[in-house]
Amino acid sequence: MANSTETEAKQDSRFHTYTTHRIPWYIRVMWGCFYIGMIWYIVKYAIPMAKNYF
Numbered sequence: 001m002a003n004s005t006e007t008e009a010k011q012d013s014r015f016h017t018y019t020t021h022r023i024p025w026y027i028r029v030m031w032g033c034f035y036i037g038m039i040w041y042i043v044k045y046a047i048p049m050a051k052n053y054f
Helices: 002-012 025-051
Strands: none
Touching: none
8 A cells, every 4th residue: 555655646746846935026016915905995995984883
């Protein structure tokens, strides 16, 4: 049974060519834009609308 697991791991490693775990810069920019947009939405729309309910 150990041999089948070992061969599966060797076969599976053919498709994984990761060289690093570093997050690309454009993903970091996308997350930064998301958080900036979320803060803008909260300040622009969510806080003023919440004032109607409290």
